[in-house]
Amino acid sequence: MCLKIAIRNVFRNKVRTIITLLAITFGCMSLILIGGFIHDALTTYRDSIIYSRLGHIQIAKKGFFKEGTIKPFDYMIDNPEELREALDSLDHIERITPRLQFVGLLSKGETTFPFLAEGIDPAGEKSLSSYIEFEKGENLSKGDNYTIILGKGLARAIGADVGDDMIILTNTIEGGMNALDVKVKGIFYTSSKEYDDHFLRIPVRTAQYLLQTEKVQKFIVILDKTANLKKVTNRLDDFFVKNNLPLEYKTWFDLAEFYNKLVAVYERQLKVINIIIYIIVILSISNTMSMAIFERTREIGTIMALGAKRHEVLFLFILEGAVLGAIGSLLGIGGGIFFAHLISWIGIPMPPGPGISVGWIGKIAVVPAVVCISFFLCMISAVISSFYPAFKASRLNVAEALRYV
Amino acid sequence: MPVKVVEVKEVTKDFYLGKTVIQALWKLSINVEDGEFIAIAGPSGSGKTTLLNLIGCIDNPTSGTIKIDDVQVNNLSSNRLAELRASKIGFIFQSFNLIPVLSGFENVEYPLLKKRMNKDERKKRVTAVLENVGLEKFIEHRPDELSGGQRQRVAIARALVSNPKIILADEPTANLDHSTGIDILNLMKKINKLSGTTFIFSTHDPKIINIADRIINLFDGQLSK
Numbered sequence A: 001m002c003l004k005i006a007i008r009n010v011f012r013n014k015v016r017t018i019i020t021l022l023a024i025t026f027g028c029m030s031l032i033l034i035g036g037f038i039h040d041a042l043t044t045y046r047d048s049i050i051y052s053r054l055g056h057i058q059i060a061k062k063g064f065f066k067e068g069t070i071k072p073f074d075y076m077i078d079n080p081e082e083l084r085e086a087l088d089s090l091d092h093i094e095r096i097t098p099r100l101q102f103v104g105l106l107s108k109g110e111t112t113f114p115f116l117a118e119g120i121d122p123a124g125e126k127s128l129s130s131y132i133e134f135e136k137g138e139n140l141s142k143g144d145n146y147t148i149i150l151g152k153g154l155a156r157a158i159g160a161d162v163g164d165d166m167i168i169l170t171n172t173i174e175g176g177m178n179a180l181d182v183k184v185k186g187i188f189y190t191s192s193k194e195y196d197d198h199f200l201r202i203p204v205r206t207a208q209y210l211l212q213t214e215k216v217q218k219f220i221v222i223l224d225k226t227a228n229l230k231k232v233t234n235r236l237d238d239f240f241v242k243n244n245l246p247l248e249y250k251t252w253f254d255l256a257e258f259y260n261k262l263v264a265v266y267e268r269q270l271k272v273i274n275i276i277i278y279i280i281v282i283l284s285i286s287n288t289m290s291m292a293i294f295e296r297t298r299e300i301g302t303i304m305a306l307g308a309k310r311h312e313v314l315f316l317f318i319l320e321g322a323v324l325g326a327i328g329s330l331l332g333i334g335g336g337i338f339f340a341h342l343i344s345w346i347g348i349p350m351p352p353g354p355g356i357s358v359g360w361i362g363k364i365a366v367v368p369a370v371v372c373i374s375f376f377l378c379m380i381s382a383v384i385s386s387f388y389p390a391f392k393a394s395r396l397n398v399a400e401a402l403r404y405v
Numbered sequence B: 001m002p003v004k005v006v007e008v009k010e011v012t013k014d015f016y017l018g019k020t021v022i023q024a025l026w027k028l029s030i031n032v033e034d035g036e037f038i039a040i041a042g043p044s045g046s047g048k049t050t051l052l053n054l055i056g057c058i059d060n061p062t063s064g065t066i067k068i069d070d071v072q073v074n075n076l077s078s079n080r081l082a083e084l085r086a087s088k089i090g091f092i093f094q095s096f097n098l099i100p101v102l103s104g105f106e107n108v109e110y111p112l113l114k115k116r117m118n119k120d121e122r123k124k125r126v127t128a129v130l131e132n133v134g135l136e137k138f139i140e141h142r143p144d145e146l147s148g149g150q151r152q153r154v155a156i157a158r159a160l161v162s163n164p165k166i167i168l169a170d171e172p173t174a175n176l177d178h179s180t181g182i183d184i185l186n187l188m189k190k191i192n193k194l195s196g197t198t199f200i201f202s203t204h205d206p207k208i209i210n211i212a213d214r215i216i217n218l219f220d221g222q223l224s225k
């Protein structure tokens, strides 16, 4: 009955209610859309770093992650094939692929240029190369030897084209010099401009031959789902201990410094936007409730004369605020989900971010947690903002309220 | 032996408007016995509304004491006063003061919602009271769809529904035309005779004042004769 009265009162002044509902609906919808957009942007970015470079987990010899950049060949995995076969049997692991990084000089005719090279297994790269695009030529494939692919920036710097013959010059792991003729098979770009400016990729067998070794520096592990990360790392902990392996791992999350900074920045922005939206919701509801209470002074006097207690009047008006908030946020959820789908269907063309060389298509994810939080916070705002007007109503002097025309 | 339901003793009521003090009532004493049908008469500003508000426990006297049904009300908390009003006092207002979002039926039902009463009982009670005031039709209509006389009948039914000892009516006929006003007053009188409910109403219409059993004349906050 109280609820029935509250609902009827809410719709008493239709124009004012509609304006207030618009503010709440709009607020709740914005929360859902902005939250969903940021979630999608971060997921897209996360996947782009996982599937283009980092993988989900990287496994190396103990000490590599700390010292590897200074002494790249001091911490190598001794018998890579054995390890790979052992890891292959673990659940949720979709793919394991080696990495062997080294530096050297690349020359074509008169020009010579320093590079960073990544030795990879072309057969194992399938699910890792989803963010590698080719400007020209094609990717390395199974069985390729003495061929390389070049980052866009590196290729431009050295003036290389697909089909060119080049010479790679580098130190073997023992310290001697070694050189090799290779052919350019493709020119690629990724989401990271930095990578494209410095890196070339080479089949790991060729790299091992060049460096005179059987070893690799690390294995990159791709899982079936990013959500299974924790399960697999737990399994790995056991696995290393049980087999007494001198290995360690890092997850994509440990390695993606820039991603973590980006998340922090986005979260701060999101917080500011949320606060602004809550202020709008709170102001519009408290304004509406104040006006309603002002207009209904005599009615409040009447129900108090009839025996309504002060806290009952308080409750009545807070309930009205809550009803307003509930209707507004429910409409906001509906609108938010609708527009999230509509906008995702159309797609938002996004410019390349900092350190990223290609744009992407933004979508809006409907994140249940974001939807629930938006709904509850709008409801709480509604209750909070009707509290003060309702309190004023409950403190009215009955006789004076009844004199009010 | 007649029973006192209202005892007003040496009551003074001052209003403060900035620095000026308006003395609305001054050392006023009256007693009302159970079942009386009393009119409070007097010119505008003489203190009729103020007196009814004090008896109705919606305002406090500046000095003096008021007893309702042998309970001294001066020092009661606002919650206790609300309970007292809900159980012992019914109000009828000059401008009806029905709740606009509720139908006639629901307006009458409203005071019963807080009482422990099931839906059927409530419905029975509301229907009986509405019949009593001669309003069987139009009870599903909202107040703005009813005539003044019909609205005041709903208001009387609302005042009556919780079986109060006293019904207070501040100029119940002032917003009605003359003949409707007389009908309303006769209805109040009929209820008074049938159920023995005490009625205290104010008016400055000399033509309807004679329906009252007793007239209290106020002038400048004091009794006049």
Ligand SMILES: Nc1ncnc2c1ncn2[C@@H]1O[C@H](COP(=O)(O)OP(=O)(O)OP(=O)(O)O)[C@@H](O)[C@H]1O
Binding pocket: A400, A403, B015, B016, B017, B022, B023, B024, B042, B043, B044, B045, B046, B047, B048, B049, B050, B051, B204
């Ligand atoms: N809340 C208030 N604040 C200040 N003055 C008030 C207040 N209520 C009443 N008064 C004053 O007290 C005096 C008595 O007022 P009251 O309303 O009781 O008169 P009344 O007899 O009911 O008059 P009317 O016939 O016009 O309704 C008047 O001078 C009025 O201005």
Ligand SMILES: [Mg+2]
Binding pocket: B048, B049, B050, B170
């Ligand atoms: Mg008056």
